[in-house]
Structure formats: structure tokens, C-alpha cells
Amino acid sequence: MANPIKSLVGQTAIYGVSSIIGRFINYLLVPLYTYVFVNQAEYGVVTELSAYVVFLLIILTYGMETGLFRFSQQKDYSKSLVYSTVTTSLLFTTAFFVVLILLFYKDIASLLNYAAHPEYILMLGLTVAIDAFSAIPFAQLRIQNKAKRFAIIKLINIGINVGFNLFFIVFCPKVCGEDNFIYSLFYSKLDVGYIFISYLLASFITLLLLIPEICAAFKNYRFSGSLLKQILKYSLPLMLAGLAGMTTDTLDRILLKYLITVPEGVANANQYIMAQIGIYGANAKIAIIMVLFIQAFRYAAEPFFFNYSDKKDAKELYAKVMKYFIIFGLTVFVGISLLLDVVQYFIGATYREGLVVVPILLISKLLFGIVFNLSIWYKLTNLTKYGAILAFTGAFVSIALNFYLIPLYGYLGAAWTSIASYLVMIILSFLLGRRYYLIKYDLKDILLYFSVALFVYFVSVYIKQVFDYYLVINVFLIIGFLYFVYRKEKISFSAINIFKK
Numbered sequence: 001m002a003n004p005i006k007s008l009v010g011q012t013a014i015y016g017v018s019s020i021i022g023r024f025i026n027y028l029l030v031p032l033y034t035y036v037f038v039n040q041a042e043y044g045v046v047t048e049l050s051a052y053v054v055f056l057l058i059i060l061t062y063g064m065e066t067g068l069f070r071f072s073q074q075k076d077y078s079k080s081l082v083y084s085t086v087t088t089s090l091l092f093t094t095a096f097f098v099v100l101i102l103l104f105y106k107d108i109a110s111l112l113n114y115a116a117h118p119e120y121i122l123m124l125g126l127t128v129a130i131d132a133f134s135a136i137p138f139a140q141l142r143i144q145n146k147a148k149r150f151a152i153i154k155l156i157n158i159g160i161n162v163g164f165n166l167f168f169i170v171f172c173p174k175v176c177g178e179d180n181f182i183y184s185l186f187y188s189k190l191d192v193g194y195i196f197i198s199y200l201l202a203s204f205i206t207l208l209l210l211i212p213e214i215c216a217a218f219k220n221y222r223f224s225g226s227l228l229k230q231i232l233k234y235s236l237p238l239m240l241a242g243l244a245g246m247t248t249d250t251l252d253r254i255l256l257k258y259l260i261t262v263p264e265g266v267a268n269a270n271q272y273i274m275a276q277i278g279i280y281g282a283n284a285k286i287a288i289i290m291v292l293f294i295q296a297f298r299y300a301a302e303p304f305f306f307n308y309s310d311k312k313d314a315k316e317l318y319a320k321v322m323k324y325f326i327i328f329g330l331t332v333f334v335g336i337s338l339l340l341d342v343v344q345y346f347i348g349a350t351y352r353e354g355l356v357v358v359p360i361l362l363i364s365k366l367l368f369g370i371v372f373n374l375s376i377w378y379k380l381t382n383l384t385k386y387g388a389i390l391a392f393t394g395a396f397v398s399i400a401l402n403f404y405l406i407p408l409y410g411y412l413g414a415a416w417t418s419i420a421s422y423l424v425m426i427i428l429s430f431l432l433g434r435r436y437y438l439i440k441y442d443l444k445d446i447l448l449y450f451s452v453a454l455f456v457y458f459v460s461v462y463i464k465q466v467f468d469y470y471l472v473i474n475v476f477l478i479i480g481f482l483y484f485v486y487r488k489e490k491i492s493f494s495a496i497n498i499f500k501k
Contacts, residue, residue: 025158027292029165030285033195034348036169040282042192043351044274047281049120049196051253052112053128058242060097060132063235064090065139066302066379071231072143073306079143080220085227087136087217094133101125123196130203137213142303150299153209161202168194237384244391248398248421249368252406252414253277255399259406280411282347283354286340287361290332294369297325305376315439322373323442327485329366330453334481336362338460338474357415359457364415367422374429377437386432394425449485456481 037043064086071082105125109118141150172182173190187193256277262269301321308314336343337359344352371394378386398421405413433439456477464470 025162027285027288029162030282030288031346031348032165032169033192034282034351036190037192038348038350039275040278040350041271041274042278043282044276044278045114045120045192046195047253047277048257048274049114049124050281051250053124054246054250055243056125056128057132057135058239058246060094060128061090061135061239062093062232063238063242063384064231065135066238067231067235068136068139069143069303069306070234070379071227077224077227081222081224081227082231083136083140084217084222085224086231087214088223089228089231090133090136094129097132098126098129101129117193120193120196123193123200127196127200127203130200130207134203134207134210137210137217140213140216142299147300153206156209157202157206160205161198164198164201165195168198234382234384237388241384241387241391244388244393244395245368245371247395248391248418248425251395251398252402252411252417253281255402255406256280256411256414259403260410261407276411279351279354280357280414282351283357284361286336286343286346286355286358287365289336290329290362290365290369293328293332294365294372297369298372301372305380309380315437318373318376318439319441322370322439323445325369325373326366326446327449327489329369330449331482331485333359333362333366334453334456335478337457338478339471341471354411357412360412360415360419364418364422367419367426371422371425371429374426374433377429377433377439381437383436386436390425390429390432393428394421397421397424445488452484453481 033043033046068082068086071077072079101122105122106115106118108125109115109121112121114120138150138153141147141153168182169190176182183189186197257273260273260276262272266272305318308317311317340355340358343358344355371390375387378384398417401417401420402414405417407413409416430441460470460474460477463473467473
């Protein structure tokens with residue numbers, strides 16, 4: 001039991017170099033944006049359009065990453081045939097999307113009320129296309145356990161993106177002045193469009209770095225239409241599940257634009273709405289550590305779960321992984337929530353009125369991670385249709401509650417909606433999983449850890465109202481939570497033996 005978990009932790013740590021550490025560097029752009037673009041409406045543009053990007057990525061990859069993982073493990077097909085077939089499929093669909101973007105980006109911009117800046121849509125569309133196609137060679141690296149190369153390329157991508165952002169947003173206006181040659185090529189002054197230019201350049205250079213993996217798909221090229229049909233049958237429900245899942249996670253950024261109630265007396269309604277979106281988006285970024293931990297875990301866990309599925313103790317292992325995942329996630333929640341008055345400086349002062357949503361979003365992201373862990377039952381049993389059903393159920397709850405709560409409570413209603421949606425998905429997935437692929441999760445301990453973490457949080461809220469030096473007390477509360485975890489899990493942690501050679 002110890003060695004598989006140790007292997008998963010090791011893989012997660014390597015992916016974490018590019019995901020947690022690397023993305024943290026990337027997310028340091030958030031304070032740059034929120035301090036430079038003090039008008040919240042400007043960052044609202046980035047928040048809204050980024051939400052569309054997430055949906056497009058799911059559509060353009062249409063579950064083929066997981067399909068590649070699944071069929072690469074089957075003995076009926078060679079891994080090279082699966083990889084070539086999937087890569088060919090993505091190549092054609094991505095090329096078709098690029099043609100559509102080139103033809104209709106101005107019309108799309110008008111539809112989204114960005115007629116004055118259609119280039120935003122063009123740049124993001126091309127970026128999404130490149131990232132979608134790049135997802136498959138990245139997935140192949142994960143299958144081959146080339147975590148280091150994966151991490152290096154991801155870090156280069158992040159470094160390039162950060163570098164171009166600093167060049168356009170800091171270097172040009174501060175060193176060269178706004179009347180310079182570079183700005184004359186794109187915009188006459190500092191504009192959020194330079195954020196999108198940086199994204200595009202970073203994605204294109206990353207694609208060039210992946211050329212060896214792309215060429216490998218066409219070396220001794222073979223394509224199987226019958227195999228593609230089977231992969232699509234398996235993967236398309238996952239795409240639908242992904243879309244529905246992102247509806248729960250991301251649609252609120254889009255709906256806010258149309259559902260927020262504008263107070264009486266506000267002179268510019270559109271400016272107010274975009275500012276609210278910007279505030280919500282900036283504060284959502286404070287949940288970075290939770291999001292990036294889950295992302296790194298997913299990179300390592302998905303191929304790990306499939307590779308270990310034929311072992312006798314697989315279900316026992318999955319149960320332990322779930323518990324340790326929740327323990328770490330709750331530690332992140334406690335740490336960030338209790339030190340929020342320090343973490344708040346991550347974003348500009350004009351955005352901090354939305355800090356109240358941060359603890360809510362931290363729990364929401366943790367619940368999303370639990371949904372991912374639970375999803376193993378329908379992926380291993382090929383019952384991916386249930387993944388789509390679960391995701392659409394969560395999406396329905398999300399849409400319904402957003403329409404009800406956003407007009408009443410604004411972005412705070414959107415944050416609570418995400419928790420409710422994931423809770424519904426967790427309950428249904430757990431119940432269905434018990435029927436089709438029973439995993440005996442340690443519910444008693446899991447509920448205990450949630451109870452203790454929430455108790456510590458609410459104690460800290462009370463202390464803040466009573467004591468001036470509440471941050472010092474909060475540090476001791478965090479230490480107390482960690483000590484509780486250590487005492488309860490000491491034997492299990494020793495068994496994992498992560499740090500000993």
C-alpha cells in the first residue's frame with residue numbers, strides 16, 4: 001500500500017513543479033494586473049473572456065486526453081496506433097476551429113459586446129486552438145511518465161507568458177514610455193489586449209517545443225477509423241461531463257454580466273457590472289493554492305488510477321488517496337482563510353471588497369477535487385455516461401441557483417451556488433459508485449476533518465471581532481489543526497514513508 005501512494009505523491013510533486021510552483025509564478029501576474037489596471041472593469045474583461053476560453057478548451061479536446069489514457073492501457077491496440085489516431089483527430093478539428101475563428105471573429109466580438117476590440121476574440125481563439133492541440137502531446141508525456149520534460153515545457157510556457165506580460169505592461173510604459181515603437185504596432189497605450197498577446201505568444205512557442213512529441217505521432221503513421229469511433233464513444237460523454245462541470249465552476253463569470261442587479265443611482269451600469277466581475281475574478285484567484293494543488297494532483301492521479309486498476313488492493317488504495325487528498329485540501333483552506341488579512345495583498349486595494357468570497361471558493365474548489373476523486377468508478381467501468389449525467393445535474397443546479405441568487409446577492413450568490421452544485425454531484429456520485437464500483441471511503445474520518453477545519457475557521461472569525469492581535473492567535477490555530485492531523489494520521493504517514501530513501 002505504501003509504495004503506490006509514495007509513487008503518486010512523487011509524480012504529483014514533479015507535476016507540481018510546473019503546476020503549483022510554476023503556475024504560482026504565473027498567478028503573480030494577478031497582483032500586477034490588479035495594481036496596474038486599478039479600474040476593476042478592465043480586469044472584468046479578462047475574467048469574462050477567460051471563462052469562455054475554459055469552455056472552448058473542453059469542446060476542442062472533447063475528452064480525448066482521458067480517451068488516450070484509457071485506450072493506451074488496452075492490449076487490443078498498440079500505444080502508437082492510439083496516439084496517432086487521437087492526434088490526427090485533434091489536428092483536423094483544431095484546424096476547422098481556426099478557420100471558423102478567422103472567418104467570424106468580428107461577428108463573435110459584436111455578439112459579446114466587444115465590437116470595439118474584435119482582436120481580443122481573434123487572439124484568444126488562436127490561443128485556445130493551439131492549447132487544445134497541445135493537450136494531446138502533453139498527455140502522451142504523462143503516459144510515458146516523462147514528468148520532468150512535461151514540467152520543463154510547462155515552466156517555459158509560464159516563463160514566456162510572464163516575460164511578455166512584464167515587457168508589455170511594465171517595461172514598455174515605464175522604460176520606453178507609452179509613445180514607443182512596440183505600442184505603435186498594437187495599441188497606442190497600455191491595454192488589457194497585451195495580456196492576450198502574451199498568452200498567444202507563449203502558446204505558440206510551447207507548440208514549437210512539443211514538435212518531437214507531435215512528430216512521434218506521425219512516425220510510422222497509422223490511423224484507425226474503427227478505433228476512433230470507440231474512443232469517441234468513450235470520450236464524448238466525458239466532454240459533456242466536462243462542459244457541465246465547467247458550467248458549475250465557471251459559468252457564473254459569464255452570467256454575472258447579465259444577472260447582477262445594478263443599484264439605483266449608478267451612472268454607468270456596464271462599468272459597474274464589469275467592475276463586479278473583475279472583483280469576483282480577482283478574489284477567485286486567491287484560491288490559487290487549492291486550484292493548483294488539485295491541478296497537479298489530477299495530472300498525476302488520472303494515469304495512476306488507470307495503471308493501478310487491475311491490482312487487488314486498488315479500491316483500498318483509492319480510499320486512502322481520497323482521505324489524504326481531503327486532509328491536504330482542508331489544510332490549504334485553514335491556512336489561507338486564517339491568514340486572509342495577509343494574503344489580501346495579493347490583489348490591488350480596489351478589489352479587496354470581495355474578500356468575503358475567498359473561504360467559500362476554497363471549499364468549493366476542494367469539493368470539485370472530491371468530485372474528481374469519485375469519478376474513478378465510472379471511468380474504470382466505462383460507464384462514462386453517468387459522468388455526463390452527474391455533471392449535467394450539477395450544471396442544472398448551478399444555473400438555477402445562479403439565476404436566483406446572483407440578482408439578490410451578486411457574486412456572493414455565485415460563490416455559494418458553486419458549493420451547492422458540487423455537494424449535489426458528490427452525493428449522487430457517491431451513491432451511484434456504491435452500486436457499480438464500491439469503494440469503502442473512510443467517511444467517519446473525512447467528516448471529522450471537515451468538522452474540525454470548519455470549527456477552526458469559525459473560531460478565527462469570532463476572534464477577529466474580539467482581539468486586536470487575532471493574526472497571532474490564528475497562527476496558533478493553524479498549528480493546532482496541523483498537530484491534530486499529525487496525531488490522528490501519524491501511523492499512516494509513517495507507513496507512506498515519503499521522505500525516507
